Amino acid sequence: MNARTIGNQSVSAIGLGGMPMSIEGRPDEARSVATIHAALDAGITLIDTADAYHLHADEVGHNEELIARALRSWGGDASSVLVATKGGHLRPGDGSWTQDGRPEHLKKAARESALRLGVEAIGLYQFHRPDPAVPYAESIGALVELLDEGVIVQAGISNASVAQIDEANDVLGGRLASVQNQFSPAFRSSLAELEHCASLGVAFLPWSPLGGIRRAGEVGSAHAAFGRVAEARGVSPQQVTLAWELALAPVVVPIPGASRPASVEDSARAVDLVLTAEELAELSGS
Numbered sequence: 001m002n003a004r005t006i007g008n009q010s011v012s013a014i015g016l017g018g019m020p021m022s023i024e025g026r027p028d029e030a031r032s033v034a035t036i037h038a039a040l041d042a043g044i045t046l047i048d049t050a051d052a053y054h055l056h057a058d059e060v061g062h063n064e065e066l067i068a069r070a071l072r073s074w075g076g077d078a079s080s081v082l083v084a085t086k087g088g089h090l091r092p093g094d095g096s097w098t099q100d101g102r103p104e105h106l107k108k109a110a111r112e113s114a115l116r117l118g119v120e121a122i123g124l125y126q127f128h129r130p131d132p133a134v135p136y137a138e139s140i141g142a143l144v145e146l147l148d149e150g151v152i153v154q155a156g157i158s159n160a161s162v163a164q165i166d167e168a169n170d171v172l173g174g175r176l177a178s179v180q181n182q183f184s185p186a187f188r189s190s191l192a193e194l195e196h197c198a199s200l201g202v203a204f205l206p207w208s209p210l211g212g213i214r215r216a217g218e219v220g221s222a223h224a225a226f227g228r229v230a231e232a233r234g235v236s237p238q239q240v241t242l243a244w245e246l247a248l249a250p251v252v253v254p255i256p257g258a259s260r261p262a263s264v265e266d267s268a269r270a271v272d273l274v275l276t277a278e279e280l281a282e283l284s285g286s
């Protein structure tokens with residue numbers, strides 16, 4: 001599969017988002033493992049997760065443990081797979097999401113994620129969301145310590161503004177590897193951050209790239225241009241969406257979520273869909 005880079009690591013141009021396999025509406029373990037194996041069989045070498053991808057308060061790290069088990073039971077060579085996790089968001093178990101960006105929390109959370117993933121060092125650790133109660137530079141300072149102590153190999157951020165991208169990269173001494181922000185046909189307001197990442201050579205990972213778990217199926221009807229191009233090409237609107245995102249900049253690595261093998265197999269084919277300049281103009285202008 002076509003490759004892109006996150007920091008110094010080469011990854012497949014499309015990743016797999018793990019969230020649908022661990023939160024509300026999640027499938028049983030066998031279907032989740034089959035989905036992860038289908039992604040790996042399709043050549044996907046990036047899996048995005050977070051310690052907060054779980055349902056109940058007592059199962060923090062549900063998704064990290066699921067991914068670790070699936071990697072162990074896969075027949076192929078998993079050594080080149082980058083599992084990117086996150087810390088700083090919490091799910092108390094009532095469906096809400098809270099934040100904790102204190103350095104002491106992030107340093108503890110990263111060590112616990114490494115244990116669950118069964119790795120000596122986490123390939124990419126992302127600060128999940130700025131915590132308004134903690135100065136941003138202090139949260140990022142925890143990533144610096146984790147890098148320097150070898151707990152994590154690369155550091156990324158998520159849900160960040162252009163100013164926060166610059167601040168994080170500054171605190172990290174130019175070592176910011178990735179930015180993960182919401183971006184899809186329905187949510188384009190992160191285009192400024194995407195373009196800023198392109199100018200810095202920092203990977204940009206669109207989250208909910210198809211519009212989110214509940215709306216991904218409607219991307220072709222909610223956004224008519226995507227439906228039109230899909231029909232003309234004989235592919236799914238989801239593939240067109242991912243191919244459009246890939247074409248926006250060489251730093252873009254979409255991470256569509258999936259809870260079924262067929263979804264991730266279809267999404268993986270987006271790397272081979274080369275859209276024309278006319279199609280891209282129509283999609284971007286729609």
Ligand SMILES: NC(=O)c1ccc[n+]([C@@H]2O[C@H](COP(=O)([O-])OP(=O)(O)OC[C@H]3O[C@@H](n4cnc5c(N)ncnc54)[C@H](OP(=O)(O)O)[C@@H]3O)[C@@H](O)[C@H]2O)c1
Nearest residue numbers: 017018019207208209210211212216256257259260263266
């Ligand atoms: N950093 C953050 O704050 C943040 C926030 C949200 C999400 N994320 C990350 O971003 C990832 C992606 O976001 P998301 O899962 O919320 O939304 P999404 O990727 O926009 O949509 C996910 C849904 O799309 C469906 N789908 C995937 N590929 C498809 C295809 N080719 N054709 C038809 N349907 C397809 C899947 O359906 P099935 O379930 O039926 O397979 C899945 O439930 C998450 O999994 C998570 O890793 C990060």
